[in-house]
Amino acid sequence: MDAQPQPHSQTLSRGIRVLEILAESDGPMTIAALSTALGVHRSIAYRILRTLEDHGLVVRDPAGAVQLGPRMAALARSVAHDLQSAALPALTAVANELGMTAFLTVLDRHDVVTLVSVEPTHAHAAVAQRPGTRHPLASGAPGIAIQANLTEAQWRALDSEHPRAEAALARERGFATSHDEVIPGLASVAVPLTVPGQPPAAVAVVYVANGRDVDVLGARLRLAADTVARELS
Numbered sequence: 001m002d003a004q005p006q007p008h009s010q011t012l013s014r015g016i017r018v019l020e021i022l023a024e025s026d027g028p029m030t031i032a033a034l035s036t037a038l039g040v041h042r043s044i045a046y047r048i049l050r051t052l053e054d055h056g057l058v059v060r061d062p063a064g065a066v067q068l069g070p071r072m073a074a075l076a077r078s079v080a081h082d083l084q085s086a087a088l089p090a091l092t093a094v095a096n097e098l099g100m101t102a103f104l105t106v107l108d109r110h111d112v113v114t115l116v117s118v119e120p121t122h123a124h125a126a127v128a129q130r131p132g133t134r135h136p137l138a139s140g141a142p143g144i145a146i147q148a149n150l151t152e153a154q155w156r157a158l159d160s161e162h163p164r165a166e167a168a169l170a171r172e173r174g175f176a177t178s179h180d181e182v183i184p185g186l187a188s189v190a191v192p193l194t195v196p197g198q199p200p201a202a203v204a205v206v207y208v209a210n211g212r213d214v215d216v217l218g219a220r221l222r223l224a225a226d227t228v229a230r231e232l233s
Contacts, residue, residue, distance in 0.1 A: 175218030
């Protein structure tokens with residue numbers, strides 16, 4: 001007789017979703033706002049928060065608003081640590097040479113998540129790209145760049161996803177571009193990064209759309225991606 005699949009833990013799933021909601025929030029959230037975002041009664045949200053609070057994963061400020069706690073930082077330190085460490089010097093060089101924010105993204109299920117980001121040191125103003133920011137794989141230059149490098153097996157694992165037409169062009173010229181897709185008024189250029197043992201990734205820059213030569217940006221990002229790949233090989 002075939003073993004029956006075990007049901008998922010609804011409470012655990014909700015607790016993880018609370019952490020995701022807080023990570024994506026621009027600031028602390030009230031319990032009422034969290035319960036609404038979670039789609040549960042406030043009393044259920046409160047019980048979940050109490051458990052997370054006991055483990056130091058969330059904390060409440062004097063007004064009672066909730067945010068991620070210091071224990072989350074400790075847990076996150078080992079997540080893709082080698083990839084972050086290898087990418088940071090290359091991203092710093094790109095950001096300062098080009099005068100724009102450089103960042104590394106990785107594929108997380110059907111989303112692209114920013115793993116590490118560096119703003120230029122001497123620029124008067126730069127676009128912020130906060131680590132933990134996520135957007136759908138189908139949107140933006142990093143998503144297109146990652147799509148361009150996915151294998152058939154990886155596409156099958158994504159199930160309902162289909163590559164954008166721009167992915168073929170990105171594969172041909174080695175970089176992807178986007179404009180006004182994730183945030184209006186901003187442009188992005190990205191190149192794929194493939195490292196054995198690491199999730200599909202991309203190295204990218206984001207900037208206020210201003211007619212910069214995307215071929216030059218793509219070539220510089222390709223150099224950065226090659227540097228990171230060599231560091232980890």
